[in-house]
Amino acid sequence: MKYVDTNQIQKNMNSRLIKNNILKFIFFLATIFGLIVLAVLIIRVIMQGANWINMDFLTNKLSTSPDRAGIMGAILGTFWLMLVVIPVTLILGVGTAIYLELYAKKGRFQGFVQTNIANLAGVPSIVYGILGMTIFVRALNFGNVVLAGGLTMSLLVLPIIIVASQESIRAVPQHLSEASYGMGATKWQTVKNIILPAALPGILTGSILSLSRAIGETAPLVVIGIPALLIPFPGGIMDKFTVLPMQIYYWTIDSSLVEEYANLAAATIIILLVLLFLLNATAIFIRNKFQKRF
Amino acid sequence: ACGSDSEGDNKDNNEEESSENTGSEGDSDSEKVEGSVVIDGSGTVFPLMAKLAEEYMGEKPDVSVEVSRAGTSAGFEKFLAEDGTDFNDASRVIKDEEKAKAEELGMEIKELKVALDGLTIVTHPDNDWATELTEDQVKGIFLGEYTNWSDVNPEWPEEKIQTYGPNENHGTYEFFYENILEEQDLVSDINLQQDYSTLVTLVAEDKNAIGFFGFGYYDNNKDKVQAVGIDFGDGAVEPSLDTIAEDGDYAGYTRPVFTYLNVDNAKEKPQVLDYALYIMNNVNEFAGETGFAPIPEEEAKTLVSELEALK
Amino acid sequence: MSEEEATSEVAATTKQNVHKKIVYDTKDLNLWYGDTHALKDINLSIYEKEVTAIIGPSGCGKSTYLKTLNRMVELVPSVKTSGVITYKDKSILDKSFKVEDLRTKVGMVFQKPNPFPKSIYENIAYGPKIHGIRNKKILDEIVEKSLRGASIWEEVKDRLKENAYGLSGGQQQRICIARCLAIEPDVILMDEPTSALDPKSTLRVEELIQELKKDYSIVIVTHNMQQAARISDRTAFFLNGEVVEYDETDKIFTNPSDNRTEDYISGRFG
Amino acid sequence: MSEEEATSEVAATTKQNVHKKIVYDTKDLNLWYGDTHALKDINLSIYEKEVTAIIGPSGCGKSTYLKTLNRMVELVPSVKTSGVITYKDKSILDKSFKVEDLRTKVGMVFQKPNPFPKSIYENIAYGPKIHGIRNKKILDEIVEKSLRGASIWEEVKDRLKENAYGLSGGQQQRICIARCLAIEPDVILMDEPTSALDPKSTLRVEELIQELKKDYSIVIVTHNMQQAARISDRTAFFLNGEVVEYDETDKIFTNPSDNRTEDYISGRFG
Amino acid sequence: MALDNKIDNQDKPSIQDMIAKKKNGKNLTSITEKVIPVLLFLIAAVSIFTTIGIVYTLLIETIEFFKRVPVMDFFTGTALKPLSQNPEFGVLPLINGTIISSIIAMLVAGPIGIMTAVFLSEYASERVRRTLKPMLEILAGIPTIVYGFFAFTFVTPLIREVFPSVEATNILSPGLVMGVMIIPMIASLSEDAMTSVPNAMREGALALGATKLEVTFRVVIPAALSGIIASFVLGISRAIGETMIVTIASGSSKNFTFDITQSMQTMTAYIVEVSGGEAPAGSTIYYSLYAVAMTLFVFTLLMNLLARYVSRKFREEY
Numbered sequence A: 001m002k003y004v005d006t007n008q009i010q011k012n013m014n015s016r017l018i019k020n021n022i023l024k025f026i027f028f029l030a031t032i033f034g035l036i037v038l039a040v041l042i043i044r045v046i047m048q049g050a051n052w053i054n055m056d057f058l059t060n061k062l063s064t065s066p067d068r069a070g071i072m073g074a075i076l077g078t079f080w081l082m083l084v085v086i087p088v089t090l091i092l093g094v095g096t097a098i099y100l101e102l103y104a105k106k107g108r109f110q111g112f113v114q115t116n117i118a119n120l121a122g123v124p125s126i127v128y129g130i131l132g133m134t135i136f137v138r139a140l141n142f143g144n145v146v147l148a149g150g151l152t153m154s155l156l157v158l159p160i161i162i163v164a165s166q167e168s169i170r171a172v173p174q175h176l177s178e179a180s181y182g183m184g185a186t187k188w189q190t191v192k193n194i195i196l197p198a199a200l201p202g203i204l205t206g207s208i209l210s211l212s213r214a215i216g217e218t219a220p221l222v223v224i225g226i227p228a229l230l231i232p233f234p235g236g237i238m239d240k241f242t243v244l245p246m247q248i249y250y251w252t253i254d255s256s257l258v259e260e261y262a263n264l265a266a267a268t269i270i271i272l273l274v275l276l277f278l279l280n281a282t283a284i285f286i287r288n289k290f291q292k293r294f
Numbered sequence B: 001a002c003g004s005d006s007e008g009d010n011k012d013n014n015e016e017e018s019s020e021n022t023g024s025e026g027d028s029d030s031e032k033v034e035g036s037v038v039i040d041g042s043g044t045v046f047p048l049m050a051k052l053a054e055e056y057m058g059e060k061p062d063v064s065v066e067v068s069r070a071g072t073s074a075g076f077e078k079f080l081a082e083d084g085t086d087f088n089d090a091s092r093v094i095k096d097e098e099k100a101k102a103e104e105l106g107m108e109i110k111e112l113k114v115a116l117d118g119l120t121i122v123t124h125p126d127n128d129w130a131t132e133l134t135e136d137q138v139k140g141i142f143l144g145e146y147t148n149w150s151d152v153n154p155e156w157p158e159e160k161i162q163t164y165g166p167n168e169n170h171g172t173y174e175f176f177y178e179n180i181l182e183e184q185d186l187v188s189d190i191n192l193q194q195d196y197s198t199l200v201t202l203v204a205e206d207k208n209a210i211g212f213f214g215f216g217y218y219d220n221n222k223d224k225v226q227a228v229g230i231d232f233g234d235g236a237v238e239p240s241l242d243t244i245a246e247d248g249d250y251a252g253y254t255r256p257v258f259t260y261l262n263v264d265n266a267k268e269k270p271q272v273l274d275y276a277l278y279i280m281n282n283v284n285e286f287a288g289e290t291g292f293a294p295i296p297e298e299e300a301k302t303l304v305s306e307l308e309a310l311k
Numbered sequence C, D: 001m002s003e004e005e006a007t008s009e010v011a012a013t014t015k016q017n018v019h020k021k022i023v024y025d026t027k028d029l030n031l032w033y034g035d036t037h038a039l040k041d042i043n044l045s046i047y048e049k050e051v052t053a054i055i056g057p058s059g060c061g062k063s064t065y066l067k068t069l070n071r072m073v074e075l076v077p078s079v080k081t082s083g084v085i086t087y088k089d090k091s092i093l094d095k096s097f098k099v100e101d102l103r104t105k106v107g108m109v110f111q112k113p114n115p116f117p118k119s120i121y122e123n124i125a126y127g128p129k130i131h132g133i134r135n136k137k138i139l140d141e142i143v144e145k146s147l148r149g150a151s152i153w154e155e156v157k158d159r160l161k162e163n164a165y166g167l168s169g170g171q172q173q174r175i176c177i178a179r180c181l182a183i184e185p186d187v188i189l190m191d192e193p194t195s196a197l198d199p200k201s202t203l204r205v206e207e208l209i210q211e212l213k214k215d216y217s218i219v220i221v222t223h224n225m226q227q228a229a230r231i232s233d234r235t236a237f238f239l240n241g242e243v244v245e246y247d248e249t250d251k252i253f254t255n256p257s258d259n260r261t262e263d264y265i266s267g268r269f270g
Numbered sequence E: 001m002a003l004d005n006k007i008d009n010q011d012k013p014s015i016q017d018m019i020a021k022k023k024n025g026k027n028l029t030s031i032t033e034k035v036i037p038v039l040l041f042l043i044a045a046v047s048i049f050t051t052i053g054i055v056y057t058l059l060i061e062t063i064e065f066f067k068r069v070p071v072m073d074f075f076t077g078t079a080l081k082p083l084s085q086n087p088e089f090g091v092l093p094l095i096n097g098t099i100i101s102s103i104i105a106m107l108v109a110g111p112i113g114i115m116t117a118v119f120l121s122e123y124a125s126e127r128v129r130r131t132l133k134p135m136l137e138i139l140a141g142i143p144t145i146v147y148g149f150f151a152f153t154f155v156t157p158l159i160r161e162v163f164p165s166v167e168a169t170n171i172l173s174p175g176l177v178m179g180v181m182i183i184p185m186i187a188s189l190s191e192d193a194m195t196s197v198p199n200a201m202r203e204g205a206l207a208l209g210a211t212k213l214e215v216t217f218r219v220v221i222p223a224a225l226s227g228i229i230a231s232f233v234l235g236i237s238r239a240i241g242e243t244m245i246v247t248i249a250s251g252s253s254k255n256f257t258f259d260i261t262q263s264m265q266t267m268t269a270y271i272v273e274v275s276g277g278e279a280p281a282g283s284t285i286y287y288s289l290y291a292v293a294m295t296l297f298v299f300t301l302l303m304n305l306l307a308r309y310v311s312r313k314f315r316e317e318y
């Protein structure tokens, strides 16, 4: 008593194989769809903005007239912003990661903090903007200066840095710290001399990637309030500032006021993308260069 | 410094000298002005103010003037506050409540009339029917009395009118609501926007659009939107720098625009007063290119001398 | 015959112990990993300048016992102990006893060579440095002396600045031993130090251990019966967390008192 | 005596092969994983309705050969083959040959039971379903028949809707066998099917294989010499990617021609 | 031993002596040992303070808002006229805009993301995967403002070229672009889920004569379902929280409509609009900022918790 009809199976086989091949092709198309959009986006931006990039554009102050406008102010603003974000997030992020991975007793509190961090990573950036506006700009009365923006951004990227640092600390083999303890080293000596140096490449990679997130973020700064026209260069963390994404934002929405602003926005996008690309390349370089040395 | 002695006798040649005046001021002035000036308020006035700020900073690089454009009403809220802004641009006169608020705070404010703006009714460039409208028709459209163009005039297309305008943060909205619609509510499905540039785009992209905003935004986008000629009773008048000028034919929809100065701040911070003087000395020079009609010279001069008196 | 009898018998019958000093004395040691009772009533004395081997099947508690001797076992959070271990008459399991002090006196070498991902020099200088010795000249001397002590000086003296991970497994393990020597401990604990090495490297390390015995007391865990027989003076046989038999190595390998020991040594289980 | 002679001798001397049909014929098969030469000049014939056992030390290529028979080995991207395998006179290593066809005829059972994370019923019905059998009644019958065939019907008939992962390892392995049976293959390939099972489950699977032999040709890789001796009709001994000896099981285990075979069977290496 | 002698001969103290001497001055070390954990604990607590900060600020001002506007009016109102003389604060237009833009985004990102994941994990060779994956990740690293610019200046005009009835600002274009932005996230999370399905499972199916497609749809995807669902939920959460793309490309009309060719406002875009107008502290519209932000926060929080729950709860045991 045969249930399986060999001929029938033979007949089905061809259509099944054809189906398989067609869908494989569709899956492939889906995969490159994103890349095609990416290519279109980049080509489009370059075509629109590349002509506008020259030394003057990079070094000039902001101006209402397109042919005089430059983005040095926004570049410096981004720079100052990072000067706040980098130390704050590194200290807080790596500190938290060290605490959670190496000091905290694995228990309720640790689990709670961990869940909390995971949830913070999912909070929309604009909500951080509201937090920053309420606390830094208004309650602490910093005003819409670099410090307020930087602290807001720091809180925003903190969960990312924490998780990345935790992962690279976890990746340091236990036997290294055991060797250190075996020499009579105290916990902090072991952490400082052995674990952190070994985890450093991973921490750096994670940090650079989250910094590029902070560099590209716009929404929280919109909430904090960045003036539409701010010409002088920021010179410190208590100065008002604008950053590259904000400049893109204003120029994009004002493009219906002055048409060339759209080109300026595109040119600024190129600069921003190049900056982010360099950062990511650095991160990848560090990752490849220092990965798995023990 | 140069102002106080020269103002009285300089009245006639003020116009020619004004720019030199400020120029020489920078050189001769021993006390260098520096610090920051914070301006917020009208989006209509923004292009003019931004231009002035930029030019000013070219001459006085140590002063930082920042200009925002939250809208007249929103701007007043930030102006009328402890540690508020130094100037508030306004496309309407200050309201009584706002004046009361200032008194409450013990704040002295000064109204500076900077230019004249014609409220412009705009349509899509392909709109070849509603090129002229009477005041009543405008009212009817924005009050929602007409649904389709054909309701206004049977010869016009039987398509739904899409209305656009700036939102309630804006003085332009309030001017329109108070002076043109006589405080009757706007049609409920009107599309109100915070950003003027978005507004321009929307009208430029919608064949059945009709919207309103300051002349400057129309002037900069003549290729994208067209202005409707308004019939105030003596035939249609198109807004232009000439017709919106003092006593021009477009007077029905023309309004003065202002910037309000926090006098206390001006007394405390030399750079604020310095900038105020710069505005009143130079505003007429830049009014035209940013889409405003200049105010009469005398008015400007009076304001300059009043400001000088604050020194 | 019970183990207790066996152990006491040992103490009574071995003559040459009389003049040997005891470094470590373990009394009724019990240890739990959470609910796992990993060490049961251990009683054991480690003698000075001897090699003591610990043998037994996998999971019998050898590593656990070794790590108890320098309290490294506490790195596992769920560990609980009872009983007493004295090191040079100080009770080391007391909470008040500073583990860092203990570990400064007691070096440890691990199963898998685990140099730090630093230069060879830095590996050796690590111990002295964390203990506050900063003088460059003294450090140089310590590094040379320790590397010589671990008989690897000749092989690495020209590449002290290179990363220790560039060395072969056997060399790495000797670096780890040299790292231990750099703080001149009294005791060296070794947990299967040759199990990750090839036969030739193993031989070198075994020779080294014989050398070191002159100056240090050594406790070595090993899976390799031959190795225990070759290099140790005394051998403890662990089974299921208990010490089945502890005696001079010759005695254990030629004439064990307990037949489980005999079974294990002759390869009948484990 | 060289292997070639041994093999030809086998062919000549075993009488009962004469009427047995050959299912699989392997000629000069070579296989490389990248640069690793894993199979070398394999020549082997698999006979119908017999159990053929493949034995040999770890890494000798047993699994590789088995997986070549249904071309599963191609899942490793770096694989290259040369030589010919014919299955029922069709050359299966040709690129043009449809692997899906082949695998429909040739079932496979793996070392670790790998049921799908679905219900028992769905596990068995999976094969018929993908081959286009949708009729619920027929499927029901196939499921019952296959489960009976794998002698697990009684144990699971009341819980067909439950996840297969709720079963014990031995039961899971029989589910995997049943899953094979559901598409009524000609040949069943088994790669150490009992090595993950306890002795009792192993016995049941062995009994089952004896049963299945009546209807299917079976090739089984095993580490367990006793198992090969117990259940197979014919045994191939692999060493370093070569077939050292291939003969009737009785012959191999009582009187091997090659002394490497003898060494291996008597446990002298491997 | 030779070395020992060497040092002793020169009358140098032994290393242990040196260590012992140093130890006397080593109080600092023990203080550090005590202080560091406390310090690190405080630092770790920052993440908790941040959460408390967010919840506290949102809650306090939201309560204030609900003192002025009844909760029911807020959550059931279809009219949002915050600035009008007779303001109305119905949040439904915003929720509607948020949901519609998220749905559009997920209609793009869901299928394409999962197909990408299938291709990368089941079909692509190792080399192809290693080239394509990082390239896709670039897509995830592009700032949202750039996507906004792209949606506004390229995608919208393109759509209007084909469908002239679409408005210059509409929810469709930002929704689509947002979808593209989310593709890598869904692709990479789903791919992780699929690659963690043991190969034994695939081999089992292939050995029955299944094609790759059948293996994928009948074995791999069911086994990886929890991970795939979690990736979808996280994608939705991302879409809900996305701000700049919708702000730029969808305008600020507060229509309560389901017509995707029209301008709509999302919760995030509302926050941008209101704070861009610098709503004065104390006004109802200012408090509405917090009420909307709170709604947004709760939405995304629920989504994130749901994703964690799904991926933990429904993880198949294999």
Ligand SMILES: Nc1ncnc2c1ncn2[C@@H]1O[C@H](COP(=O)(O)OP(=O)(O)OP(=O)(O)O)[C@@H](O)[C@H]1O
Residues within 6 Å of the ligand: C033, C036, C038, C056, C057, C058, C059, C060, C061, C062, C063, C064, C065, C076, C223
């Ligand atoms: N970190 C740990 N947590 C829980 N139990 C552990 C831990 N480490 C070891 N054990 C248990 O304690 C017992 C003894 O382990 P130990 O590592 O001391 O054995 P061993 O004799 O060194 O074995 P091996 O020869 O395999 O190294 C074992 O049952 C082991 O499972």
Ligand SMILES: Nc1ncnc2c1ncn2[C@@H]1O[C@H](COP(=O)(O)OP(=O)(O)OP(=O)(O)O)[C@@H](O)[C@H]1O
Residues within 6 Å of the ligand: D033, D036, D038, D056, D057, D058, D059, D060, D061, D062, D063, D064, D065, D076
């Ligand atoms: N995927 C692979 N890639 C590269 N080399 C492989 C791969 N699989 C197996 N090999 C190599 O091919 C040779 C034969 O392997 P195979 O798995 O066939 O051995 P086996 O006889 O089945 O061993 P075991 O009894 O351990 O299962 C071995 O040298 C192995 O290292």
Ligand SMILES: [Mg+2]
Residues within 6 Å of the ligand: C062, C063, C064, C191
């Ligand atoms: Mg051990």
Ligand SMILES: [Mg+2]
Residues within 6 Å of the ligand: D062, D063, D064
């Ligand atoms: Mg195998």
Ligand SMILES: O=P([O-])([O-])[O-]
Residues within 6 Å of the ligand: B041, B042, B043, B044, B045, B070, B071, B072, B073, B090, B091, B166, B169, B170, B171, B172, B173
């Ligand atoms: O922006 P306004 O000028 O309309 O207030």
